Each structure stands twice: as C-alpha cells, then as structure tokens.
Amino acid sequence: MNIKKIMALLLTTLLIMGTFVGCGNNKPKESSKTVDKNTEKENGSGEEAQEKESSLSGEVVYWSMWSENEPQAKILKGAIERFEKANPNVKVDVQWQGRGVRDLVIPAIEGGQKLDIFDSDPVGMYTSLGKSLLNLDELYSSPSISDPSKTLAETILPSLVKWDKSLADGVELNGHFSVPYAPYAVTWFYNKDHFEKAGIKSVPKTWEELDAACASLKEAGYKPITVDDAYYSMMFSYYLDRAITNDEVAKLVSDNTGESWDNPLVVQAIEAFEDFHKKGYFAPEVETNKYPAGQQQVALDEATMYFNGTWLPAEVSATTGPDFNWGQFTFPTVPNGKGKITDLTFGGQAFLANAKTDNKEATLELLKYFVDTKTQEAFAEAGLTACTVGTEWPDSIADAQAIVSEADKNINWGANLSGDFAEAIVVPEMVNVMIGKSTAKEFIEKMKKDAKTYAK
C-alpha cells in the first residue's frame, strides 16, 4: 500500500512537473561544423568564386516561419534548390516551423543552438535579439544575383530598406540586420461594387467622410463594416494612432496611473466607436464572428469594409473567385488628430541571421537567393507581394501598392496597442462598446481603474 502511495504521488508529481519542462534552459551546444575561412578569403568574394565553382561548403540551418505546405514554403524551396545546385558542397537544413518560430528562435539563439537563418516579423526580433543578430551590411552592398550591376540594396523596395534601417536605429544598432520580404500594408479593404452602387465617388480621407460613406452604404442596404475576433483590436488601435500617434498609444497601455485615459482624444476614440455602433455601421454579426467569419462576410458580398492586411484577397480568393472588385484605402484622419494619413503599418516578414553563425559566407549567399528577382516573381505569380523593385503586385492589391509608395512613417503592427493589458483588458472592453454591451463612459472608467491595479 505504501509503495502504491509513493507511486501515485510520484506519477502525480510527474504530471505536474510536465508543465515546467518547457522552462528549462538549453545548454549551449558547440557546433562541430567549421568553415575554412582563410580559403574563402583567398578566393575573393563568394559571388565571384561561384562563377567557376563554388567554394562554399558546410551546412546552413534555416528555421522558416512558413509551414511546409504553404505556397511561400514551396517558393523558398525553389530558391534553396537553385542555391544548392550552384553550391553543391553546401547543405541547407530547413525546418518548416510555422509561425511558432518567433517563440522558438529566441531561446534557441540565446542558448547557442546551431541556427543560421530564420524569418519572422523583424520588429519583435530587433527588440528581443538585438546584438545577437548578424550585421548584413556586407550583403546589402554585394551585387545582386539577378542583376550584378546593382547592389542587393538597390533591388529591394526603398521603403523596405528604409524600414529595416529605422528598426535598427530603434534599438541602437548600426546598419542592416534583416532583409524584409513578403511586404504587407494594413489598410481598409472594400468592395468597389458596393461603393459604386451606394454612390460613393472617392475613398474616405477623414473620419467624417468614412461616416458619410457608411451612411450611404447602409442606405443602399449593405452592412458597412465588419470584423472578427482575430482582428477586433485593429480599427480601434488605428483610430488611436491617428488621434494621439502610436508612440502615445504605447504610453497609454503601460500607464500605471490611469490618467492617460482622460485624454480627450482617447475619449473621442472610444466615443467614435460608440457612435458607429449606434448608427448601425457595424454588422450585427460582429458580436459572434469567429475568425474568419468577418472576412467571409466581405467575400460573400454581405458586408463592404474590413480592416486588414494585404494578404486578405489571397486568403479569401476561394470564396470570392478571381473577379472580386477589391479596393483599398488607408485609415482616414480623425478630428484634431495628431497622426498623419501617411502613417502606415507596412513592412513585412524578414530574413534574419544569427550573429553566432559558423558559416557566414554560405548564409549570406543563401539570403541572396531568397530575395532575388526570380524568387520574388514567384511570390507575385502566386498572388503574393514581392519585395523587389519593379515586380508588380497582384491586381487585387494594386491600390495598396500605391498606398505603400506614398507612406511616410511606419507604425508598428497594431499601433502599439499590444501587450497583456491591451489584449486582455482594453480590447475585450472596446469590443463591448462596439457591440453595444457597454458605453464609452464605462470603458474609460474601467480603463482608469484597471490600469492602476494591473501589475506591469
């Protein structure tokens, strides 16, 4: 009986402890792979050497943010194939991690695991990895594969190059540490046919114009705006950006005193959403929409506008068919707002490299293949966006390409309305206002109260 007791206790404890296993540290692992860097240098740059026979060897480990069956993965596989053909002595070890990669790379790199290239939204990576990222200035200034008369930097969209620089500046790093690709922009998506039938001549540039457009749409029998739970926060966060700028939003959600919520512009933001609810501009399904129910409403012609990223038309193309009349416009300005209409969340994913790579030359070479024109054209052909100059985006997001080219300042994803407090307190309460379960006044009171008690 005693042993039974001990066994039961042991087993129970084992079960409990299971939850902690994830917290264990990775012991640094010394990689056995070495590259003869001297031979490398004698041969000049990897690029020249490759013309005859590639001097690169060893292994490059790439952790991808794509899952193996995604179109992006297939395109990148093509690039890897071309790379391996040109550099027969290098083996690329790809792990198709999927989006979870962002949670995995930080402990992996800090723990010294063998990992050369990974991709992710670079914003978070710059903040959390900083100096652990490999400086890519050498790559940016090296000749591109598709057009050796140009440097790689010259073949990438200038706004993306500028964006990468600003990210580095933001964390006090000097130079380039990521190569952005798969650019996106966050804009309003709308059904151009609905706008036409409702007699809306031009896209709204101010909140008042958006209000008027919604009124016309409603009169024409459409549900003007829809959203689903995955993107609940987006419209509100952009209103806040246009009202107080995203830098202030960051302060707002980390304010321990709760006083920032008294800011008249913040009050105006939530009141604007209360107003839109009262006017019936939000589709009634907003309350119960589980992603992707909202975007399906637009795709199924039931609702007109959905605030989202440029990946949207591709995501719902199975529902819309190829002839859906997509349009985009950027988030309008708001009364007395400090944010500009040219502030835009654009950017994309980015390839990054580990500063502790033991095979820098091959790593840089593979990166070139990932962002050369051939790979990027394959992206555009698959209905995705390309990061190279002169590669046209698909028709369904042509408006967005223009918006990106006019964009001036890049604002973070979600305009800084992020973090535990924002996600778990601000957004759910804002949704209550949006669906009429709560008022703007109650929202502000709750924020002021909870901001004080919430431990940062």
Added chain:
Amino acid sequence: MGNMKKNERKMIVLFMAPVVLIYLIFFLYPTIRTVHMSFFKVRNLASPASEWSFVGFKNYMDLTKNPLFVISYKNIMAILFIGGLGVFILAFFFAVVLQKMKTKKFFRAAIYLPNVITPVALVVMWTQYVFNSRFGFLKSFFGALGLDRLAAIPWTSPDWAFTSMMIAFCFGSVGYYMVIIMAAMDKIPKDFYECADLEGAGSFTKFFRITLPLMKDILRTAITFWCLGAINFFLWSRVFSGSGMDPKTLSPANLMFNMIFGGSKTQQVAEHINVGMGAAIGVTLCVSVILVFVILNVVISKEKYEY
C-alpha cells in the same frame, strides 16, 4: 521469509532507480529552478542568472493584484467544479446505461472518440460548425425543434465564450472518464448484484450501496486526473479566442505562457516581459495541484475492500 522480503526490497529499489533518477534530473531540477526564478525579475527566458534581479515575493504579490491572474484562476475553478460536476454526472450516466446495452462497445468507442482528436481541431469544429451563429449545429438543431430562444444564443459572443468553451471541453472529456468508470464497474463481481436482486434492491440502491463504494479508489484517481487537467488547463484557452488572451477564456497556464514568451501576437513589448512572474504562476499552479491532491486524499477516505 525475511530473506524474501529483503530480496523484494532490492528489486523495488532496482526497478524504481531509473524512474527516480530521471525524475530528479528532468523534473525536480527544473522545478527547483522555476521556484528559484519566481523570486526574480527576469527579462528573458534565456538570460543568464547573473542578470536576474532579486525581488523576493513581489512577483507573487503582483500576481494577486493582476486582474488577469485573478480572472484566469476563477475560470479554472469554474471548470474544476462546475465542469467537473457535469463531466462526472454524464460519465456515470453513460457508464451505467451502456453497461446494459448490447452495442456497448460501439458507443463506448464513439463517446471516447473526441479524446483521440487534437484539441486544436476540436476547437475549430466547435467554433466554426457547432456554435456558429449563422449555420451552426446548435442553431439548426434548436431551430428545428422550434426552441427559438435556445437557437438564438450567441455562443461565440464574448458573453458566452466561457460557457461555450466549457461545454466543448467537457463534452470531449466525458468519454475518458466514462471508460475509466466502466472498467471499474466491470471489476465488481456480478454475485453482489444477484444477491442484492434477491433481497429486492432497486437500481438506485444497488448503484449507491454497491457500485459507488466499491469503486471509490478509482473514482478518487479519476477526480485527481480531472483536477490536474483543470488546473493545468492550457490548449483550449489558448486557441479558443482569436487573440489567445481573451480574459473570458483565459487560464493561468495560458497567462504563464504569455508572460514567459511575450505577447501572443507580437514581441514589441519585450520590455514588459517578466519571466519571473510567469514562473510564479507556475509555482502557484504546482502548489494548487498538491493542495488538491492532499484534500482529495482526506475527503475521499481510503477503505480497502477485497473482492
């Protein structure tokens, strides 16, 4: 005889040693590290211990003031008690009913089935097909029965999110406990019931006077499993809401994950990450489990029946 005992003891030590060793290395050590970590403010999961700053019990004090933690704890308590009651009542019900059916094996497999499907797939099935407010199963089902008020329940709305999640989770759990209970029932000798029948006992008397007391041991184990599952409730909470952080469906384990690995959508708020507080949640959960274990051992007394 004494020699036998000695040998037996040797055997026990020999067989237990690998398990104990593995336990010490892979479970006890990380646990101690986690407890240790919970007294520090830690910026990054992988940052060296030299960069940790000691804050004592502050992480724990902050937790009690963190509305998210309080809500999440209430959530798992609701799952533990309300959900638990539902699951065990249903599991017993099915176990007793199926015991007498000829198609027992088929239904046992069917009711157990949700356990072999990953919760992520189950969540999609529930939210997109069963709870869907436009063409969901519940809407059509109640609609067809003419129960309009039930058909109109907005299952996927914020107000109903927790109830929906609990129903979906419990639905899948019933089969697991039903199988355990059925196995325990099968072990009880039939002569007891025959004897009771002769004495004129009804179904209820037989159930409460014979079945239930004779499976007390197994029932305690089953309840322990349920409590562990409820306290470490993670995956359902993580995937049930769009952001993964909706306080309506948040669980402490999910909050812990967020604190340790950063915001679920972005890591822009890296400066807010305090891994130490996440560790404190882990320790709190661990203590809760031990507490439940102790309480269950006291409440459900150990009596040995030989049969």
